[in-house]
Amino acid sequence: MFNIALACRIKIILIFILMLLYVINLLIIIEMPTDDLFTEQRYKYDRVIRERNNRDVEQDESTLKTKRNKIKDMMLHAWKNYKLYAWGKNELNSIKKTYHNNSIFGTCEIGATIVDALDTLYIMELMEEYEEGRNWVLNEFSLDECNAFISVFELNIRFIGSFLSLYALTGDSLYKEKAKYVADKTYLAFLTPSKIPYQKINIYSRQCEQGMTVLADCGSLSLEFTYLSEITNDPRYANHKKEINKALRPLRTRNGLYPYMLDPSTGKYFNEQVLFGANADSFYEYLLKTWIQSGSKDNEMQDWFIQTIDSVMEYLIKTTSDGFYYTTGKYGNFTDHYMDHVSCFAGGFFALAAKSSIYPNSSMSLLSFAKELTRTCREMYVTSKTGLGPEKMNFSPLMHEVEPFYGVDRSYKLRPEVVESYFYLWRIMHEQKYRNWAWDVVQAIEKYCRTPFGYAGLQDVYDEDPEFDGVQQSFFLAETLKYLYLTFSNDSVLDLNKYVFNTEAHPLPIRNR
């Protein structure tokens, strides 16, 4: 009798302790997520956070539709004026009502805006305009007369990338042909002894420009070349990519970083200057995205990413005394405390890395880098007079004390990187603030960059009445407006589990796992 009563009491106490442990465990899950973002616990944590966030989330489909329609209207305004004043040329000058020729295309007139914008038109279901563009591609697009040095990187990300994306979205074989046509024209650039490609080629005279190639340029071909090989059953394109990666991977400094200036004739780096922003940016992006594209199977890319990203976090990201994260450059022991607008892609990049679980034990740190860097970029925008951010910020510790958030290059070129990060963080975290921030950008662009004849960048974002730079960049239609539109769309529109965006925002399919 006595033993049974004691056993019952012990059982009750044990049940009580177990329940207590369960409650404590739940509290820990809610307040202190583990570092492994996508473990079972992490999913639980995500759900709790999402439910909490979703209370404030704009659910009303008609409000979202109104916002999407506004962005579609912006796209139409940009497209129609380009069509009126610059059709077939690369970009529009919306102030002079004529075309603008960007030096990255040499003097070749190859309809960069048409090609770059086509998948955005298709995604926005602007079918009449999409058909106009498709007809131009079918009947007019040609590189055969292109007698100037043109960037292989730009041909890849804007032209091959866009055609491949259109092929993936529509199944129309015209785009597969065109992607192959452009890639075949770039062939010459890969015939170097080192396998580091030349940066620019003259398609007409079949010459390559001698000189240095930058890291971003030779490290941002793999998404497009892999997919092109897949759909054409021609392994040559993927082989170029493999050879470049083989030549590139050993070129690290002692710190594990990749210098940005490379010499195709020797296969060595020019000096030890390393960057995270312009000229290096998409190299890091493609390490991650090539792995995602492979259905998370490309172990070599995963390994390369993990090896590199620790050094990036250690040496290329700093914080100000008041806690703002920013990206830098490095030359030996000298740190260059400038962050360019282009570097603001980092928020989206780190968020996508966390989501993809490429570096499982570091997902939480990747995510906090993502949020913090995006907070900095948002601050760059809201501390200007126009609500748009400068091309380049000075974060030198001294400067920051005196003049917080002040741009050294104060122009705004309609660039996408800040809204790109808002898009990824919205999709991954579902926190309403990212949609709000994106909408603030829509309004600022409308107020300051819209002209009667299209859109233009600004000379000085700190001026209440800024002058225009006149240029409607093709990436404004390809990227800025696309990311804005997608931020107000349902997650199933270009689902991040099915598509990976190239560095010009052209979506490519992820291979089935």
Ligand code: DMJ
């Ligand atoms: C785009 O052409 C691409 O995003 C590229 O990777 C870097 N910069 C521009 C837009 O700013």
